[in-house]
Amino acid sequence: xxxxxxxxxxxxxxxxxxxxxxxxxxxxxxxxxxxxxxxxxxxxxxxxxxxxxxxxxxxxxxxxxxxxxxxxxxxxxxxxxxxxxxxxxxxxxxxxxxxxxxxxxxxxxxxxxxxxxxxxxxxxxxxxxxxxxxxxxxxxxxxxxxxxxxxxxxxxxxxxxxxxxxxxxxxxxxxxxxxxxxxxxxxxxxxxxxxxxxxxxxxxxxxxxxxxxxxxxxxxxxxxxxxxxxxxxxxxxxxxxxxxxxxxxxxxxxxxxxxxxxxxxxxxxxxxxxxxxxxxxxxxxxxxxxxxxxxxxxxxxxxxxxxxxxxxxxxxxxxxxxxxxxxxxxxxxxxxxxxxxxxxxxxxxxxxxxxxxxxxxxxxxxxxxxxxxxxxxxxxxxxxxxxxxxxxxxxxxxxxxxxxxxxxxxxxxxxxxxxxxxxxxxxxxxxxxxxxxxxxxxxxxxxxxxxxxxxxxxxxxxxxxxxxxxxxxxxxxxxxxxxxxxxxxxxxxxxxxxxxxxxxxxxxxxxxxxxxxxxxx
Numbered sequence: 001x002x003x004x005x006x007x008x009x010x011x012x013x014x015x016x017x018x019x020x021x022x023x024x025x026x027x028x029x030x031x032x033x034x035x036x037x038x039x040x041x042x043x044x045x046x047x048x049x050x051x052x053x054x055x056x057x058x059x060x061x062x063x064x065x066x067x068x069x070x071x072x073x074x075x076x077x078x079x080x081x082x083x084x085x086x087x088x089x090x091x092x093x094x095x096x097x098x099x100x101x102x103x104x105x106x107x108x109x110x111x112x113x114x115x116x117x118x119x120x121x122x123x124x125x126x127x128x129x130x131x132x133x134x135x136x137x138x139x140x141x142x143x144x145x146x147x148x149x150x151x152x153x154x155x156x157x158x159x160x161x162x163x164x165x166x167x168x169x170x171x172x173x174x175x176x177x178x179x180x181x182x183x184x185x186x187x188x189x190x191x192x193x194x195x196x197x198x199x200x201x202x203x204x205x206x207x208x209x210x211x212x213x214x215x216x217x218x219x220x221x222x223x224x225x226x227x228x229x230x231x232x233x234x235x236x237x238x239x240x241x242x243x244x245x246x247x248x249x250x251x252x253x254x255x256x257x258x259x260x261x262x263x264x265x266x267x268x269x270x271x272x273x274x275x276x277x278x279x280x281x282x283x284x285x286x287x288x289x290x291x292x293x294x295x296x297x298x299x300x301x302x303x304x305x306x307x308x309x310x311x312x313x314x315x316x317x318x319x320x321x322x323x324x325x326x327x328x329x330x331x332x333x334x335x336x337x338x339x340x341x342x343x344x345x346x347x348x349x350x351x352x353x354x355x356x357x358x359x360x361x362x363x364x365x366x367x368x369x370x371x372x373x374x375x376x377x378x379x380x381x382x383x384x385x386x387x388x389x390x391x392x393x394x395x396x397x398x399x400x401x402x403x404x405x406x407x408x409x410x411x412x413x414x415x416x417x418x419x420x421x422x423x424x425x426x427x428x429x430x431x432x433x434x435x436x437x438x439x440x441x442x443x444x445x446x447x448x449x450x451x452x453x454x455x456x457x458x459x460x461x462x463x464x465x466x467x468x469x470x471x472x473x474x475x476x477x478x479x480x481x482x483x484x485x486x487x488x489x490x491x492x493x494x495x496x497x498x499x500x501x502x503x504x505x506x507x508x509x510x511x512x513x514x515x516x517x518x519x520x521x
Contacts (some may be wrong), residue, residue: 189255301336422454
């Protein structure tokens with residue numbers, strides 16, 4: 001079922017499939033296909049058509065684009081269909097479904113009936129064949145929780161599909177169908193040279209209308225829509241809608257440069273803001289899912305954030321363009337490769353194996369693509385100096401976020417008090433641990449009040465944040481926090497970096513101290 005991801009933006013971000021919602025660089029998946037005569041991409045390239053006429057391209061690639069039907073069974077014990085916590089419950093219509101003229105309510109989902117009835121639920125999505133043996137690529141959220149899956153070709157032939165592997169972190173899945181004959185397929189191209197402004201064509205199964213073609217341009221690259229750690233979406237204005245999920249995005253040469261996945265919309269329909277997973281990421285993931293059924297990623301053990309101008313001031317970092325100057329380490333997982341190598345919160349990672357890191361997304365992608373067990377060169381800034389160390393990257397655990405916990409269990413006995421900057425802080429007690437859902441090992445000072453319009457308020461600090469550090473210094477009590485903040489205020493720095501835990505996530509917040517240049521000496 002389609003569901004809305006709740007995000008801090010004005011419109012709803014919608015996954016396009018009917019269901020709710022790495023690795024080593026792969027070689028070209030189709031290079032050794034035994035029947036090149038079936039390669040639709042090659043046929044397009046042999047008869048290239050100028051921009052403005054996509055008839056030849058569409059004719060050649062359409063046989064390789066498929067519709068996917070997913071069947072689920074809802075009963076009294078079933079969880080929400082989406083599986084991610086905000087999908088519809090048993091017997092409920094998904095929220096925000098558009099009303100489609102000429103179709104019954106809920107089309108194409110077939111969800112009529114009362115909440116107490118057992119009912120078959122049908123969901124629809126899109127996909128494409130990548131070799132003549134019947135390997136199909138689609139979105140993970142299209143096939144997640146499926147009981148049965150069928151794939152329909154453009155000629156109407158339908159085949160049952162087997163899931164070879166899925167990857168929730170990139171929202172990709174690989175299926176296999178047995179047609180008893182070689183099938184037409186398309187090449188997965190490279191997204192490395194995609195540029196804003198170039199024409200693209202999307203094919204898919206919107207609202208169950210198979211074989212639908214839309215065209216537009218690439219609007220932007222590297223979009224982070226908050227859907228996961230590897231967000232680097234291609235933004236397009238080609239209209240895509242419910243059911244387009246998993247469908248291919250083609251360049252003018254008939255190569256797949258993306259997999260259509262989500263839209264940003266106030267209405268539930270296309271408003272010209274769509275997102276596709278870039279093909280270079282698709283190739284890496286698909287290769288591993290085909291061969292091993294899962295994706296193995298490298299693991300460093302850091303939580304990182306983007307550098308704000310205030311944070312650059314507070315930590316003495318280059319301030320010309322801080323948003324692209326690296327990834328700020330906000331927390332280190334105890335016992336992780338980063339912990340053993342000596343990385344610390346407050347370090348700024350700028351390169352991985354000589355490749356520049358401009359933001360946390362770059363860091364996550366670069367580390368994920370390291371083969372576990374290999375040493376990796378990490379360049380970072382600490383105290384204004386550039387350092388390099390070698391880290392033995394390991395395999396990413398199933399739940400890496402669970403490892404980020406404070407290691408010290410020292411109780412805090414300090415009384416509530418003013419910490420300056422407009423903050424009122426208190427010791428961390430058993431009651432507040434429970435209220436804030438913090439582990440027993442957590443330590444720090446709880447922010448209980450933020451004065452309106454104060455420096456802390458302007459920086460975005462909130463009541464309920466757990467203050468765990470001031471700059472690189474860890475703190476375990478309100479007294480330590482007050483002393484560290486006062487020391488920072490008496491220094492020449494224009495801003496102070498406060499390290500906090502908010503809803504289980506570690507991050508730095510830069511607080512402007514309001515100093516004028518004359519105040520700084």
